[in-house]
Every structure is written in C-alpha cells, then in structure tokens.
Amino acid sequence: MKTIEKIGLGLFLIGLTVFTAVPFFGTYTLTEELVLANTKDIHQEKMAEILAPMYGREFGSNFSFLSAFGENFNTYNDNLKAQQLWDQVIWDDYGFALAKAAASSPVRDNPWLWLGLSIGLAVLGGYLYNFRQYSDEPTGIKNNGIFHSKLKNRGWLGMITGGYLILFYILLYWFPAYLVNLVWLVEPVSRMLSGGPASQWFLYGLVYTLAILVMGVRMFRKYRGNKYQQLRTASVMFFQTAFAFLIPEILVLLNQPYFDFKNIWPLDYDFFYDYQISTFLSGGGMGMFMLIWGILLIIVGVPVFTYFFGKRWYCSWVCGCGGLAETVGDPFRQLSDKSLKAWKYERWIIHGVLVLAVVMTAVTIANYFSGFSFLGNFTNQLHSFYGFAIGSAFAGVVGTGFYPFMGNRVWCRFGCPLAAYLGIVQRFKSRFRITTNGGQCISCGNCSTYCEMGIDVRAYAQKGQNIVRSSCVGCGVCSAVCPRGVLKLENGPEENRIIDLPIIIGNDSIKLNA
Ligand code: SF4
Ligand code: SF4
Incomplete structure (x- = not known):
C-alpha cells in the first residue's frame, strides 16, 4: 500500500469513528x-x-x-x-x-467543526485512498486476490461492514431519534440548500451522495481505459448529485414541492398516494408539470428508452440505487448467486413485488377518486405495510446492508418493481442484447463471476448465444473483464436478437441444435 493510501485509510477510519461516536454526545x-x-x-x-x-x-x-x-x-x-x-x-x-x-451537545454548538471531523475526514480519506490507485500499473481491470479478501469474500471484515450498514439502516428507518446529533451535524448544509431544518432523510441523502462521489473516483481508477465504464460512472455521479440531491432541495427553497425528476413509479411507490396527488394539484403550474412528467416517464419514457437502449439507460446510468450499487457496491459484485435456484427465486420475488405495487397503486387511485368511500382508511394500512416491508426493509436494510453478503444488486435483482417493469420490456421488445463470439471463449468464467445480476454469462458465450435477459442491467462489466473480447453490448435490429438454436456442447460432441 502506498503512503498516500495509508494516510487516506487512516483519515477515513478517524472520520468513521467520529461519525459513529457523535450520536452518543451531549x-x-x-x-x-x-x-x-x-x-x-x-x-x-x-x-x-x-x-x-x-x-x-x-x-x-x-x-x-x-x-x-x-x-x-x-x-x-x-x-x-x-x-x-x-x-x-x-x-x-x-x-x-x-x-x-x-x-x-458540542455538535449542535459547532456543527461545521464536527461535520469536518466526521463526514469531511471520511470523504477526504476515501478520496486520498482512491485517487492514485493502480497508478504504477498498466491499464486493465485488477481483481487480484479478491477471493482471499476478508472484506470482499464474506470474511470477518465483510461481516462487520454489513452489520454496520444494517444497523445504520434500522436506526435510520425506525429509530431516527437516536441519530439526532448526526442530524444536527448537517443542519447548516440543509439551511444553506433548502432554507429548512435537516431531517434524517437529508443526512441520508448527503451521505449517500458523497459515498457515490468518493467511490465513483475508485471506479474511474479501477476501470480506467474503459470508456463505457468511465462514462457510466460519471453519469450516475451526476444524476445522484444534481437530480436526487440538489434539485429537490432547491425546489423546496423556491417553495415548490420536493421532487426527484428521475425517480419513476413503481420504484417511487408513493407517487400516486393521496397526499402526493394533493401536493401536485395544489402546487400550481410546477406541481402539475411534476405530475404529468412522472406519468409520461412511466408510460412513454420507460418503454421508448428501453426499446432503444435496454434497461441499462436507467439501471446503470441514472438510478440512485443503481448508482450506489455500481460505485460503493462494486467491490462486492462477485458475491451474486449464479445458481438456477437463485434465478428462479429472483423471477418469483421481483414480479411478486411488481404485482403488489400495481395492485396497491390501483386500489389507492380508485379510493382517492371515490372520495375514500371505496375502502376508507384501508389503503393507509396497505401503504404502511408496503413502506415497511418493501420500501424500508427490502430496499434499504437488505438492499444495501447485504452488499457484503449477497452482492451489490440484491434489491435491483430480487426486489425493485421498476427493474421488473423495465426487464419485461427489455426481454420482449427491445433492441438491446449482448452478442457473443463463442469461438473465442476460453471458458475462464470471468464474465459470470463479475456479473452482479447473477447471470451465468459464460454459459451463453460457450454456446455463441446472444444474452437477452430481463435482469441484465447492461453494466458492461462482463464484457470489460473478458480477456478474449467475446462479449459486446449492442443495440440492433430485433430480427435474430433471440437465438433459440444455440450450439450444444455435450460430453462427447458439439452439435447445432437445429
Ligand atoms: S450480463 Fe453483463 S452487462 Fe448484464 S448485468 Fe451481467 S455483467 Fe452486467
Ligand atoms: S470472460 Fe470471456 S472468455 Fe471468459 S468465459 Fe466469459 S466470455 Fe468466455
């Protein structure tokens, strides 16, 4: 480890320790x-x-x-x-x-100082640790020793990291009162941006964005020489910082409704809740624009963009959950389960969540327009259940806390209803596919290992079969780590996109299943 990396790691650990100690002050x-x-x-x-x-x-x-x-x-x-x-x-x-x-507490009396000593030092340390990585080595993706890592292969460091994240999410969602000192830490930043006091969600948004920015630098270093990965990383950093964090706060400063213009129903599951609709309808021209924009994204944006580019346009370039997975979660991508069993569970669970979100929304809208005579307060209970089980426990605690246990796309793969919707379009009506030049494949398995969605890419490559899978988020890492240039992410004509007649490689023969 270089000196600058040691300094970076030291600063990061000091910052993290102060951040962890702050809730106990005062x-x-x-x-x-x-x-x-x-x-x-x-x-x-x-x-x-x-x-x-x-x-x-x-x-x-x-x-x-x-x-x-x-x-x-x-x-x-x-x-x-x-x-x-x-x-x-x-x-x-x-x-x-x-x-x-x-x-x-001293944090409340002097928030800037403590902000610098905690989040500030962690960010500076993370940046120093990452910005010179691999500088003495030729370009090319290095995953050396990854399965011996105590952090990246479910070792004790991975367990501690996962435990810390899970505990943080549990406190954030259900016991935020224990985090008030951390919220005081970011109070002046909130006052500066929106003019209002900070909440636990502002704290979360700030930490989330900074984590993506710092680990984005790591992505630039790790995947240097690969233009697709560089652009994709810059894109998720931009969308998180501008669209998910800054613009909604500035809207509040301008007395407009808080709104993330890139968050799409059903991921944004409360978009059609009665209080949201009322906020849009009472928000004047801007509120109306937000309502129409949100609906247009669902019925026009998703199908059209997914038709031309596959679901990657959203999952790997725009989405905040995808942004965190692709930056903070990248060191854990090899932990995704590639088994057929996992694939089966994935299909049942993710489509189950989609059905639940659609039914809940339909019932909510019907109830709203019936003046609540249809189901009364029942929809509130439904919202509470969905918010607890899916919005908080699944998307937050499991979705991020389980990075070190099950890989970085647990939520996107098993739970996100928007990913399910995008996936259905990608599977049946899209120009996107990953083409394979099977003759070049040496069956090394790098592609399958680093596929965060648990797709057994090698199995397709060995057969020279196009990869057309609803779950593929088009991250391009399978192609980036392939030593033989077998895989290519392409948008092309729909004809012959799905090849049902692959080459079958048996124990004693290779034949065309024609
Ligand atoms: S198949 Fe390739 S592009 Fe698709 S999710 Fe897996 S690694 Fe990413
Ligand atoms: S990484 Fe490339 S060579 Fe290795 S198994 Fe996958 S497609 Fe084949």
Whole structure:
C-alpha cells in the first residue's frame, strides 16, 4: 500500500469513528416551550401535559431521554387503546422532533467543526485512498486476490461492514431519534440548500451522495481505459448529485414541492398516494408539470428508452440505487448467486413485488377518486405495510446492508418493481442484447463471476448465444473483464436478437441444435 493510501485509510477510519461516536454526545433537557413548538396544534395541550414529568430534568444520553419519553407517551396511549378510544390516541411519533429540540451537545454548538471531523475526514480519506490507485500499473481491470479478501469474500471484515450498514439502516428507518446529533451535524448544509431544518432523510441523502462521489473516483481508477465504464460512472455521479440531491432541495427553497425528476413509479411507490396527488394539484403550474412528467416517464419514457437502449439507460446510468450499487457496491459484485435456484427465486420475488405495487397503486387511485368511500382508511394500512416491508426493509436494510453478503444488486435483482417493469420490456421488445463470439471463449468464467445480476454469462458465450435477459442491467462489466473480447453490448435490429438454436456442447460432441 502506498503512503498516500495509508494516510487516506487512516483519515477515513478517524472520520468513521467520529461519525459513529457523535450520536452518543451531549445531554437532553425538555421544556414545555419545546413541546409546544414541536408538536401539532391539536396535540400541543395534551403532549405538554403527558411530558410534564420530564420538564427540567437533564438526561445524560439519548437512551435515557427516549426511554423516559416512551414511558410517559406510551402509558398515555396504551390506556386509551385499552379503552378502545382510538380517536383520542396520538398516532404521530414526536420522538425525533423532541429529541432533536432537547439535545444540547458540542455538535449542535459547532456543527461545521464536527461535520469536518466526521463526514469531511471520511470523504477526504476515501478520496486520498482512491485517487492514485493502480497508478504504477498498466491499464486493465485488477481483481487480484479478491477471493482471499476478508472484506470482499464474506470474511470477518465483510461481516462487520454489513452489520454496520444494517444497523445504520434500522436506526435510520425506525429509530431516527437516536441519530439526532448526526442530524444536527448537517443542519447548516440543509439551511444553506433548502432554507429548512435537516431531517434524517437529508443526512441520508448527503451521505449517500458523497459515498457515490468518493467511490465513483475508485471506479474511474479501477476501470480506467474503459470508456463505457468511465462514462457510466460519471453519469450516475451526476444524476445522484444534481437530480436526487440538489434539485429537490432547491425546489423546496423556491417553495415548490420536493421532487426527484428521475425517480419513476413503481420504484417511487408513493407517487400516486393521496397526499402526493394533493401536493401536485395544489402546487400550481410546477406541481402539475411534476405530475404529468412522472406519468409520461412511466408510460412513454420507460418503454421508448428501453426499446432503444435496454434497461441499462436507467439501471446503470441514472438510478440512485443503481448508482450506489455500481460505485460503493462494486467491490462486492462477485458475491451474486449464479445458481438456477437463485434465478428462479429472483423471477418469483421481483414480479411478486411488481404485482403488489400495481395492485396497491390501483386500489389507492380508485379510493382517492371515490372520495375514500371505496375502502376508507384501508389503503393507509396497505401503504404502511408496503413502506415497511418493501420500501424500508427490502430496499434499504437488505438492499444495501447485504452488499457484503449477497452482492451489490440484491434489491435491483430480487426486489425493485421498476427493474421488473423495465426487464419485461427489455426481454420482449427491445433492441438491446449482448452478442457473443463463442469461438473465442476460453471458458475462464470471468464474465459470470463479475456479473452482479447473477447471470451465468459464460454459459451463453460457450454456446455463441446472444444474452437477452430481463435482469441484465447492461453494466458492461462482463464484457470489460473478458480477456478474449467475446462479449459486446449492442443495440440492433430485433430480427435474430433471440437465438433459440444455440450450439450444444455435450460430453462427447458439439452439435447445432437445429
Ligand atoms: S450480463 Fe453483463 S452487462 Fe448484464 S448485468 Fe451481467 S455483467 Fe452486467
Ligand atoms: S470472460 Fe470471456 S472468455 Fe471468459 S468465459 Fe466469459 S466470455 Fe468466455
């Protein structure tokens, strides 16, 4: 390891350690004023009364603060639930807002300093570690020793990384109140961009974008000499930074609805939820434009672009989940399961999620236009279930936390309903295919090993068969790592795209199955 890489790694680890320690800093003190300022009008009086025993007490950690909060708040709600007084139960969760308001810590007093010492150092370290990688070596993709790596082949380092990510996602989705100090860290950045306070989602968006940018530099180094990979990486870095992170924040600054112009239903599963539709309809010309843009992407953008370029135009060039998978997740791409069993599960699960998303949306729209007389509040329960099981647990905890266990495209391969939709178009009506020059294949298996979607590319190459698979995201890495130039990603005429008569290689003969 070069000196600059050692310095980079050291800085990254210091930054990560500070980032991990920050949630434990400070004390928490609640007052009646804070409760009144951070609860809805209809709950103010009741909340002020429920939390009165906590006023003026100084709590030494967020654990003791949140446990006292839970005790008071849950006792009140549990009593009402026992008496079935459902309309008096307070369903809103004020834990995060009140913990954030009650926190007093060095991070809150000096956020820029702590931001620099945590996320800043981690980013600088990551950049220093990556920007000179492979500089003494000739171009060409190096995966040397990857299956001996403790990080990249499910070793102890991989387990720790996966565990850390899973824990972070669980806290982010279900227990954000424990992260309020981290949110204070990014408060000034949020104020600068949108003019509003930071939430856990702003923290997540910032960290997510920076991770893509830093690991994008690694991709530039690792795949230098391969124009397709360079352009693709630049594209996901751009779309994440501009479309997913900056533009939505700037829209809020301009008093417009928060909107990611490249997020498409059914991945953007709440696009047709009643509160979203109401936001669009009440958002004036811009709100209307967002609604129409979103619908056009679903019914025109997806089929047309996928027809001409395959699903890669979205999954490997534009999507935020794909962007993270292709940068942060790249070191883990070889962990995808190539078995036929995994392929079978993949088809059942991903299409099952697509059906669930379509049914949920259809029911939601019908209910909305019937003035909620069709199903009443049932759609809210459906939304909660989908948000919990698919939006949070599958896409977040499993989708990213499982990188070091199951590869970098777990969500895209097994769960993303948009990938399923794009895949159906790619499989049946598209000009995209990967062509194979089978005679050149030496069966080394590099292509299958590094296919993040678990496609056994070699099996196709050995038969000289075009690869037309709904799951292929067109990342191009199979082609990049092939030592014999067998594979080529192409858009061409639909005729002869799907070759059903491949060469069959048996134990004692090679024959054309014609
Ligand atoms: S088949 Fe090739 S281009 Fe398609 S997902 Fe696998 S590695 Fe990427
Ligand atoms: S990487 Fe190339 S040579 Fe090796 S098995 Fe795949 S297609 Fe054949």
